[in-house]
Amino acid sequence: MESVALNSAAGRWIMISAIMASTMAFIDGTALNVVLPSLQHALDASAAELFWVLNAYMLMLASLILIGGALGDRLGRKRVFMAGIMVFIIGSACCGFSATAAQLIAFRALQGIGGAFMIPGSLSLISATINENERGKAVGTWSAATTFVTMAGPLLGGWLADAGWWRYIFFINVPLGLAALFILWRHVAENRDEEEVEGPIDYPGAVYIAVGLASLTYGFLTMPTAGWQHPKVFITVLVGVVLLIAFIGRESRIPYPMMSLHLFKNRVFLGANLLCFFLYAGLNGAMLFLSLNLVQVQGYSQLQSGLTFLPFSLMMILFSRTMGALADKYGPRLFLTMGPVIAGVGMLLMSTIKETRGFADYFTTYFPGIMIFGAGMAITVSPLTAAVMGAVGKQLAGTASGVNNAVTRIATVFSTAVFGGLAVVFFSAYTQHAISDMGLSAAEQQQVLQQATALGDARVPTGIALQDQIAGIYKAAFISTYGHVLKICGVLGIIAGVLAFIYLKNNTGSDKKYSQ
Structure with a gap:
């Protein structure tokens, strides 16, 4: 398939289909963070099970997304894209019907398998078919449009969770996926590189x-x-x-x-993926613990928690397309240095917030940090994606997209696992120190500490005195834990900006070929 103009009929259908399918994954992710407290309570899930609900999906995604990209390059990007959407729809429906945490974890893994074949398809279709000089603008359009659609995720998730309908977060993927399949079937031509990509999977x-x-x-x-x-x-x-x-x-x-290591000899590709790893590890940790903190400790309803992310989404909508176009003109280095550092500063600012009066204090507590955080990500996302996809030839578009998505998902897996483990350590250490002089017996102290695995959902064991004081300790322990995690996340964002400064060249004008 020859390259097409972004504003042509073919270009518009490609963009619409890519956006529709990507929206499923993005809504699922943003809404799920908001409904985690309801999900944990409804399924009586421990903190470890809660993190596995996130990681089961990410594990399958990270391990298979490289194969998904490679299969798209070989067998046809449209065909593999559609197969991934179908599996994702089935997995989503099964998640909605899950009766236990174990079932939900298993069906989240099925979702991850579908996502591994679906997610690379959206960007590889754009990169392989849209004219090279419009690629950054196309990626910016994709980023802005998906953000605009998925900004409803936290709001919808919060409303459904407050109403006791958190399961519908998974069910809404079904109509979205069916619409994307119809558009692909009717209006998007197949795209593959039969002669240029060879070899077994x-x-x-x-x-x-x-x-x-x-x-x-x-x-x-x-x-x-x-x-x-x-x-x-x-x-x-x-x-x-x-x-x-x-x-x-x-x-x-x-x-x-499956992962072409020679791609990492390309300085831009290596630097962009290192940036991805550190930035998205910090992003995932910050969003996860911010959501838990707001609902379980600060007293926000889940709808109010969803509303707190609105400024973040608006920053992405307002600036993603413009930043993609500017990166086409001036090169990615400036944007990919400034953006992660600004995002890191936003996370560090949010890490200093202690106990608040709830949503009434939002604009004087979380709002400034979220605005700075969102501005940093808005500056980063489109130039980063364009830099990754522009660093390789279009015949490896699916592979490059798969590698970059795999790096991002691996970062998410590691951050969920590592921050999940660290959070329990931080929470336990704070709680143990706080109860050491309360006169509790060794057995009672052990009972109190066992609740640390539930983190913000920790409940004072029955039969133990000083119930109110221990409940207050649990609350203070999670606020302290949240602060430690957000500080680490902020530092990871700053490291990502430093890596961009070191590895990326600030190409300008017509200099589209990054150094190898």
Whole structure:
């Protein structure tokens, strides 16, 4: 398929189909963060199970998204894209009917399988078919449009959760997915690179990375309660590290790897993906713990929690398209240095907030930090995506999109696992220090500390005196934990900006070919 103009009929249908499908994944992610407190309470899920609800999806996505991109390049981007959407729809419906945390975790994994074939398809279709000189503008349009549609995610999630209907967060994917399938079937031509991409798919590599990531995640989430010395922690972390090393070794040896390591010899591609890893690890941790803090500790309703993210979404809508066009003209370095640093400052600002009077204090507490955070991400997202996709030839568009998405999802998996483990450690340490001089027996102290695994949903054990004081300690412990996590997230954002400054060239004008 020849390149097409962004404003042509073919270009518009490609953009609409990509936006419709991407909206499912984005709404799912933004709304799910808001409904997590309701979900945790309804399914009686521990903190570890709550993090697995997030990570089951991300694990499958991270491990299979490279294969999804490669299959699109070989078998046809439209065909693989549509298959991914169908599996995602089925997984979403099953999630909505889940009766236990274990069932929800399993069906979230099914969603992740669908997402692995769906998500690379949107950007690879854009990169492989839209004219090169309009690619940044197209990505900016995609980013702004998906943000505009998905800004309803937190609001819808909060409203549904407050009404006791959190399951409909998954059901709304069904009509969106069916609409995307219809548009693709009727209006979008197939696109593939049969002559330029050859070789078998690296299925063993997918097994290595999937099992390796799962082992590491299990180890980190189990560590706070079992301790580093416990065999199930030490062994699973060791197995995870060995398998990920084996994955990298395999990819460097075989002729047709799932992750083409030679792509990382390209300085722009390497720098952009390092930036992605650190920035999205911080972004995920900040959004997750901010949502839990607002509802479980600060007294926000889940609808009010959703409203707090509105400024973030508005910043993305207002500036994403413009930033993509400016990056086409001036190059990505300035934007990808400033944006993550500004986002990091926003997270650091939010980390200083202690107990508030709830939503009444929003504009003097969380609002400034969220605005700065959103501005930083708005400056970053479109130039970052355009830089990644522009660093390789269009015949590897699906592979590049898959690698970049895999890096982003791996960052999310690690941040959820690591921050989940650290949060329990921080929470336990604060609680143990606070109750040490309250006159509780050793058995009572142990009962109080066992609730640390629930974090913000911790409940004072029955039969223990000083109920109000212990409840206050739990609240203070989570606020302290939230502050520690947000500080780490802010530092990760600043590191991402420094990496962009080091690795990226500030190409301008017609200089579209980044150095290799």
